[in-house]
Amino acid sequence: QVQLQESGPGLVKPSQTLSLTCTVSGGSISSGSYYWSWIRQPAGKGLEWIGRIYSSGSTNNNPSLKSRVTISVDTSKNQFSLKLSSVTAADTAVYYCARQWSQFDYWGQGTLVTVSS
């Protein structure tokens, strides 16, 4: 059974960079034709896809976040990571990592990141 777990600071100051890591267990991040995505959800609001990475390292990001997003993969650790730069209060949200084939079939439990000084 594949499991995903987000980790990283729960509090980030405005203008700084948010950094999160998703650790995958129960399966190799390199096997199969899967994408590994980041999705976020502000409190009381809907879901927003941030971006994804393939095991080869190729990425796709949501243009709404402009060039603030960097997603990387470390296959040796079975992890992928998110960096979101120049954060503001609008980036406060629960951040999820998820595996995607065509559907998001496995999700992490989510981690709350608050942007505040």
Next chain:
Amino acid sequence: DIQMTQSPSSLSASVGERVTITCQASQDISSYLNWYQQKSGKAPKLLIYDASNLETGVTSRFSGSGSGTDFTFTISSLQPEDIATYYCQQYDNLPLTFGGGTKVEIK
């Protein structure tokens, strides 16, 4: 971006009642649509993929239909454990986009 419009945004129904949620895409997405259930404080859970395929282990009370721009998600007989917010999601084009969600409550 493909806009996904769900309706209603919330509904209240009795136990045992049939519940229908619609999702409209701003352009043709064929059958590239998934449905998720999100209970309070939890991650979303995949229910239906490719518009009408039930995910393994998911109750057959849930079903999906549609193609092109108009899609429907149905709960055949609402149960208390179905209280949640339901989201549609398209994967025809990047960026991947979700509907705004439908909150289902018990009357």
